[in-house]
Amino acid sequence: MPNVTRATKPAPGLPPCLPPFLPFTDRPERGGAAIPGRPSRHLRGSEIYAEGSAIRQLYRVVSGAVRVCRMLPDGRRFIAQFALPGEVFGLDGVEEHRFSAEAVTEAVLIAFARRDLEACLDREPLAAQSWQAYTLEKLAAAQDRFILLGCRSATERVAHFLLDLAARARPGREGLALPMSRYDMADYLGLTAETVSRTLTLLRKAGMIAIEDNHRLHLLDTGRLMQAAEPGRAAA
Template sequence: MQVASAGLSSMPSPALPFPVSVAFSGMSPAFRSALGRTLRFQRGAEVYAEGNLADHLYKVVAGAIRTCRILPDGRRMIAHFALQGDLFGLDGVQHHRFFAEAVTDTVVIAFPRKEITEWVSREPGAAHSWNTYTLEKLTAAQDRFIMLGRRTAAERVAAFLLDLADRGQRPDESIDLPMSRYDIADYLGLTSETVSRLLSNLRKNRIIAEQGSHRFRILNREALEERADEESI
């Protein structure tokens, strides 16, 4: 499993001067764990449960994490997919209001929130960086309201693929979908059957090409963007 350069460096414009923001790549495991503890999770393993004390923030080094909630009747909603380089764990003030699981075998670094708080109050500019980061997250969440409230199934799936493509940043427009159709459905507020049908439809229309059920390549980005009804800002 490839280990990415880590730290809290996926932060906003003024890169976070938090000590962990240095690249971890070449560091010894001992030093790395002094800044943030490295944890490994097997596919399906729980990182934290709903209700747990939210005393850490996590960064995905490799793999993928989903944060979910399950309703009493079994309906599940996925709030967020954290991919390589993404932070997660900000789903509650005191206690986690979602649970987090590994989508695939995953390596994360856990940073005590206390340290972040101290860093924010200590370093000049840190408060601004941190604030910008949470504000960006808030803004992204609001965009998702529109997705879930006003977009059709086809638009959601197309937008999801584009989002993954942009986050993946692969040169050849290939998309790695580590999660199952069920996961995608629970992220988009659909059913796995609908997701499957819509992916098939995109394949039939030569907009995407399948390379195994968890890897796609965008053949016609323009058409995909049209289906996502991209209205930027």
């Protein structure tokens, strides 16, 4: 794949506006400057970077999905983030990666050099502002996340996760894609795979979702799902 900075020819599956933007913005409509990117392809399950390695690049997902995770000393695994098409990952520490990243499915990424980003931030005041807003948003999301993990039931967590995925999904095929396994979902939500499975069955029996197959489902009643995700809040 030739370089992507001039978006004369958009990569397959990406909106034409994407490549010349700041690599960190998940939402390209915000604007930004050109940073050269290098595409790469990763097999399902392969490691993209290791915990403890130096942070030299960040990545935007073109297709596929990526999990950012850490093995805990007791052998458990915790997933900090799923990166979906259009989203960015890789800045999970100051100097060194504090997590590892692995391809959940076969994935195509675009890698950006960190120093190019930093040079761009120094050069472009607008980019720096955008960066600032981006990090604040990420922090806010992290805070919401630990409210979820701190005091929510299994049903609330799973419902919340599905709604979140649906909100982030690119408009595309009918239904909601779940690229990751039940184990991945469990390690992301602080549950076990058994509980995730049981909860999905529960939501299905309650008529809120329909399960097409292991990696695709349909949200039938988002109103009740939202209520399941946050009891005490009015449904939209």
